[in-house]
Amino acid sequence: MQKYQVPEVLAPAGSLDKLKVAISYGADAVYLGGQKFGLRSAADNFTHAELMEGVEFAHERSAKVYVVLNSFLHDKDISELPDFVKFLDEIKIDAVIVSDLGVIETVKNNSSIPVHLSTQASCLNVEAAKLWKKMGVERIVTGRELSISEAGTLRRDADIEIEMFVHGSMCMAYSGNCVISNYTQGRDSNRGGCAHSCRFEYSVDFNDDLEKRKAYFMSSKDLNGLRVLEDYIKYGIDSIKIEGRMKSHLYAGTMSKVYAEALSFYKEHGHFLSDKLMEWEEELKKVTHRSYTEASLVDKADETSIFDERESDSSNEYIMVGRVLDVTSDKNMIIEVRNAFETDDTLELLPFKGNAVSFKIDELSLINGEKINRTKPSTLVKVPANFHVTAGEILRKRVTL
Amino acid sequence: MKLTTYVSNKFELAKCKELGVLEVILSHRDFSRFGKLDNDELIELSKIARELGMEPVFEWDVLMTQNDFEKALSLFKKLDLSSFSKMRLQDPGALNYIFENHPEFKIQLNLENGNHNLVAIKTWISHFEKSLDRVILSIELPKDTLKEYCEKLSVPIEFLGLGRILLFYTPRNLLSNLLPEDDEARKKEVFNSRYIEATGESEESPHKGFPLIENKHGTFMFHIKEHYLLDFISDLKEMNLDTLRVDLRFGKDFNLLSDIKDIVDGHVTETKSFKEKYPSDVIRGFFHVNKSDVLFKKLKNSRIIRQDDSYVGEVIEAMKGEFLGINLKNPKVKIKVGDKLKLISPVGKEVIVPVVFLKNAGLLDIETNTNENLIFINYVSNAWVKTQVYLAN
Numbered sequence: 001m002q003k004y005q006v007p008e009v010l011a012p013a014g015s016l017d018k019l020k021v022a023i024s025y026g027a028d029a030v031y032l033g034g035q036k037f038g039l040r041s042a043a044d045n046f047t048h049a050e051l052m053e054g055v056e057f058a059h060e061r062s063a064k065v066y067v068v069l070n071s072f073l074h075d076k077d078i079s080e081l082p083d084f085v086k087f088l089d090e091i092k093i094d095a096v097i098v099s100d101l102g103v104i105e106t107v108k109n110n111s112s113i114p115v116h117l118s119t120q121a122s123c124l125n126v127e128a129a130k131l132w133k134k135m136g137v138e139r140i141v142t143g144r145e146l147s148i149s150e151a152g153t154l155r156r157d158a159d160i161e162i163e164m165f166v167h168g169s170m171c172m173a174y175s176g177n178c179v180i181s182n183y184t185q186g187r188d189s190n191r192g193g194c195a196h197s198c199r200f201e202y203s204v205d206f207n208d209d210l211e212k213r214k215a216y217f218m219s220s221k222d223l224n225g226l227r228v229l230e231d232y233i234k235y236g237i238d239s240i241k242i243e244g245r246m247k248s249h250l251y252a253g254t255m256s257k258v259y260a261e262a263l264s265f266y267k268e269h270g271h272f273l274s275d276k277l278m279e280w281e282e283e284l285k286k287v288t289h290r291s292y293t294e295a296s297l298v299d300k301a302d303e304t305s306i307f308d309e310r311e312s313d314s315s316n317e318y319i320m321v322g323r324v325l326d327v328t329s330d331k332n333m334i335i336e337v338r339n340a341f342e343t344d345d346t347l348e349l350l351p352f353k354g355n356a357v358s359f360k361i362d363e364l365s366l367i368n369g370e371k372i373n374r375t376k377p378s379t380l381v382k383v384p385a386n387f388h389v390t391a392g393e394i395l396r397k398r399v400t401l
Numbered sequence: 402m403k404l405t406t407y408v409s410n411k412f413e414l415a416k417c418k419e420l421g422v423l424e425v426i427l428s429h430r431d432f433s434r435f436g437k438l439d440n441d442e443l444i445e446l447s448k449i450a451r452e453l454g455m456e457p458v459f460e461w462d463v464l465m466t467q468n469d470f471e472k473a474l475s476l477f478k479k480l481d482l483s484s485f486s487k488m489r490l491q492d493p494g495a496l497n498y499i500f501e502n503h504p505e506f507k508i509q510l511n512l513e514n515g516n517h518n519l520v521a522i523k524t525w526i527s528h529f530e531k532s533l534d535r536v537i538l539s540i541e542l543p544k545d546t547l548k549e550y551c552e553k554l555s556v557p558i559e560f561l562g563l564g565r566i567l568l569f570y571t572p573r574n575l576l577s578n579l580l581p582e583d584d585e586a587r588k589k590e591v592f593n594s595r596y597i598e599a600t601g602e603s604e605e606s607p608h609k610g611f612p613l614i615e616n617k618h619g620t621f622m623f624h625i626k627e628h629y630l631l632d633f634i635s636d637l638k639e640m641n642l643d644t645l646r647v648d649l650r651f652g653k654d655f656n657l658l659s660d661i662k663d664i665v666d667g668h669v670t671e672t673k674s675f676k677e678k679y680p681s682d683v684i685r686g687f688f689h690v691n692k693s694d695v696l697f698k699k700l701k702n703s704r705i706i707r708q709d710d711s712y713v714g715e716v717i718e719a720m721k722g723e724f725l726g727i728n729l730k731n732p733k734v735k736i737k738v739g740d741k742l743k744l745i746s747p748v749g750k751e752v753i754v755p756v757v758f759l760k761n762a763g764l765l766d767i768e769t770n771t772n773e774n775l776i777f778i779n780y781v782s783n784a785w786v787k788t789q790v791y792l793a794n
Contacts, residue, residue: 016730035706047707049731072515074691075546102521121493125470128494135528143466145572150467174464177514177570182541183624183686184568184608188693190515198569200603204579204613207599208587213579217601218569218622296466303578325717325728326762326775334762334775336717336728367764367777368723378786380718380726380775391774 004270006263007232007240010066010163011256014245016050018252019065020057024352024392025253026260029064030054031097033245034084037077038068038192048087055091064094069107070118072100072176072190085110097141099176104135114138116163120176120190125150129158139163141241144170145296148228152235161238166225167255167284168243170295172198172218199311221307224292226280229262230272231297250320251287253350253394258283279355286318286396318396321347325380326391332382333389334367335375341397342374349387350394357387402637403644404665405458405559406658409437413655414450420662424456424644426489431476432461434570434618435650440480447484457484461499462491462511463618464572470494487534500532507534509559517541519553526556535559535643540566540628543691548640557643563631563661564648565612566624566686576615612651629683631664631672653680707789710734713742716788717775724760724777727790729770734792736776737769743793744784753793754781 011027013019022030032054033045046054051067058065067088071077081103088096089111096113098104099120107115116139117123117132124143132140139161142151148164155162171178178189180197187193198218205212225232225240232240240263242255258280266272284292293305322335341347343364349357365371365382375381408414408425417425427450428436429443438446443459450457459482465473488503490496491511499506508529516522516539526533535557538550551558576597580587595617602609612623630637630645637645647661657679663669676683687693713734718726736742740756757779761767770776 049710049712050707053731072517073521074517074694075519077694078518078520100515100518100521101524102516102518105520105524122464123493124464125467125492125494127470127497128492131493131497135524143464145464146466147468153467172573172575173569173571177464178568179541180568180622182693183566184606185696186693187696188541191694193693193696197603197606200605202601202603204576205600205602206576206580206597210581215579217575217579218571218620220573301573303574305573306575306578326773328763330763332763366720367718367726368720369764378717 004267005233006267007237008064009256009259009263010239010241011252012168012242012245012247013054013252014045014247016046016054018245018249019054020392021249021394022252022256023058023061023063025256025350026264026352027063027242027256028260029066029094029239030058031066031068031241031245033068037071037073037081037084037103051088051093052091055093059092066095066097066116067093068097068118069103070097070099070120071103071192072120072188073103074191077191078102078106081106082110085113089113095139098137101135104137108136116141116161118175119143119165122174122176123154126154126157129154129160133158133160139238141165143175144223145174145301147299148231148235148237148297151237155236155238162236163239163241164232164237165223165243166229166232166240166259167223168247169290170220170223170243172220201310216308216310217306219290219307219309220295220301221293221305222290223295223297224284224289225294225297226258226262226277226284228294228297229259229266233266248288248320249323250318250350250394250396254283254287257350257352317398318348319399320394321397322375322381322395324349324389324391324393324395327385327389328382331385333385335381335383335395337375337377337379337381339397340375340377345397348396348398349389350396351388352390352393356396359385359387402634402642402665404562404647404662405644406647407460407650408446409650411446411449414446414453414455416655416658418453418455420658422658422662423454424458425450426458426460427485428460429480430617431473432459432463434462434621435614435616436460440476444481444484447482451484456487458487458489458509459485459506460489461495462489464492464570465494466572474498489537496529500529504532506532508532509534509537511537513537513539513561515539517546519550522550522554526554530556537646541687541691541693544633544636544640544688547642551640551642559644559646560630560637560642561628562637562645562647562665563629563683564627564646565651566626566628567621568611568624569622570619572619574615575620576613614651624684626682626684627679628686629676629679630685630688631661631675632685633688634665634667707731709791711792713790713792716744716784716786716790719785719788720780722780724780725784727776727778729774729776735769736778736792741793742778743791744781744788745791746783746785746788750783752781752783754779754784 008028010029011022013030013032097116099118117137119141122143141163181187181189181195185195203212290307295301326334405424430436447457488506489509537559597615599613600610714730717728760777
């Protein structure tokens with residue numbers, strides 16, 4: 001059977017746990033940050049020991065690890081960078097993701113690590129891609145304003161690898177071109193301190209006779225490129241990237257699983273014409289998200305791409321209720337409870353491969369064997385499993401109809 | 402120290418000439434974020450400037466996706482740019498194109514977006530030095546850093562002395578959507594002019610009245626106050642800053658340039674009266690100090706960050722009087738009965754606990770952890786979920 005070329009699925013890993021989740025659910029590569037130099041200061045991020053373990057875990061499963069160094073660094077930050085870069089080289093990460101030319105130089109001078117240009121650098125055209133290639137960049141993570149066909153032109157005419165976002169939250173501004181937090185909160189948005197001021201509700205005064213218009217006018221809907229996945233393949237995009245290092249285990253797992261399964265289907269069949277497409281779409285709706293948009297993937301994003309609503313989780317269809325930490329020899333799942341559930345609830349196990357398994361909770365007990373009817377978050381419980389289950393898999397529960 | 406400024410008509414050009422501000426930035430509506438000049442106006446002003454012995458500079462700072470870039474290039478090739486010898490460039494694509502194809506133009510390289518370290522700036526300079534006229538540096542650099550850069554860089558530096566602070570730039574049209582559905586006349590006007598001004602404020606921010614502009618290049622938001630360094634002219638001169646930029650666009654009276662020139666030339670040393678008549682509130686921004694990274698430490702709890710090789714894992718269950726469940730996160734560390742563990746709670750409380758018993762997930766006694774993800778040890782108070790566990794032997 002003919003096999004088709006498909007892009008790499010690149011998933012976010014906000015922590016070592018999430019790295020394992022993303023790779024276990026099918027991601028070909030993950031991107032993550034150390035304790036410094038990235039854009040997510042509030043994320044757990046990785047210590048040196050966690051980085052070593054993460055790289056080992058990924059490489060054992062033929063997955064790649066890219067480390068973000070995509071802050072716009074100041075001199076004192078740059079002076080601390082060489083030691084970290086040498087460490088990353090020693091542990092054999094697969095690439096760094098960089099937006100600052102000073103960081104590119106420092107990486108080149110202290111290691112042989114391949115350099116990917118972050119979306120933060122807003123590379124938008126062939127001439128820019130050619131310039132960054134001259135600077136030593138091997139892959140461009142394109143600006144999110146670019147269409148897939150334009151990204152294909154960059155790949156062809158600049159002869160450089162292209163990574164493009166396929167899913168997740170989006171900056172409304174050109175990435176790297178927003179400093180609202182710097183001046184209003186004293187937090188450098190381009191060094192990891194973004195306060196998400198674009199998600200606020202604003203009163204807009206047009207200086208006319210009318211009342212001020214209240215709107216979340218700077219907030220973008222979330223990107224969802226599933227429906228145009230074939231375009232990524234058609235235009236030779238090398239890597240499809242899922243946003244979300246700050247997001248949940250459920251998000252990391254679901255996104256990795258859906259996009260890996262979709263591309264795996266294409267690899268086998270050379271198309272996406274399948275009932276599975278509807279199933280994948282349904283899966284994407286099951287994690288916390290704002291309304292979806294294809295933004296500029298096909299045509300330029302218009303006013304329908306604005307998410308004019310307050311941030312809310314209330315519309316989530318599903319929540320993650322826990323993660324299987326272990327399976328005992330007598331076929332009990334040991335579950336780390338994240339959100340409460342109770343007997344008679346119907347849960348779904350999201351397996352690393354294959355369809356979700358729906359099951360009813362008939363019996364629930366604490367670790368010491370004491371029977372309970374309802375769980376509490378941040379506790380461990382035992383639930384019998386009469387189906388195949390693997391440690392690390394996620395359990396979710398439907399919360400809306 | 403030279404002055405440079407934007408001009409958009411003959412009056413402003415003449416004013417510059419009169420005051421001895423001999424370099425002027427001309428902004429074409431298709432290449433500049435806030436440009437208003439059409440082809441004929443641009444060419445006419447550039448020719449007049451040249452005839453007056455002035456230096457017109459062509460500004461290209463719109464960020465362009467590939468399709469827009471191709472359209473812009475086809476227009477660029479048709480423009481009569483014979484009166485220009487300098488280009489102000491920001492997008493690396495425009496920079497590469499001009500550098501590779503138009504060596505006749507000297508480049509004023511706009512590095513205002515990021516580029517907060519010497520290594521980056523020096524690398525830009527080393528790649529483009531043969532065409533560089535100057536670099537324009539970020540106003541997030543404090544004065545000590547700017548001074549150091551003035552000493553260490555091999556090309557002249559420009560810095561914003563007075564003007565709006567751009568906070569946000571998107572290619573999406575965010576304001577036109579908010580105009581009333583039934584205001585057809587306004588919508589038509591907007592469609593024709595492609596220019597909307599407004600102000601915005603949020604209850605979630607103490608700052609009120611952010612200026613907003615939507616035009617054909619997208620939507621822009623500015624700081625409520627303008628960047629103002631006219632109180633520090635002697636500092637700027639002392640550090641040998643080459644050029645100070647003054648931005649009197651967005652409805653300012655261009656005659657203010659006379660006052661500014663007097664201050665910059667040292668004819669006026671008292672700036673209070675100028676500040677009073679200046680139509681916007683002003684700030685010095687990060688000129689004295691930039692501490693925009695000091696709050697990062699508070700964004701997360703450093704006590705729950707894994708520290709070293711003796712790391713074991715994290716308490717995941719604390720069943721009072723019975724046991725602690727530990728999620729093992731470092732498979733290299735082995736624990737056995739008799740070992741001592743150091744527990745650090747999320748509030749920083751440390752406790753040393755000897756391992757009295759060790760059980761697996763099925764609560765069966767084990768000698769040491771082998772492939773377990775989860776172990777149980779004897780209970781200790783002062784340890785709860787998220788407490789970090791280290792081997793303390």
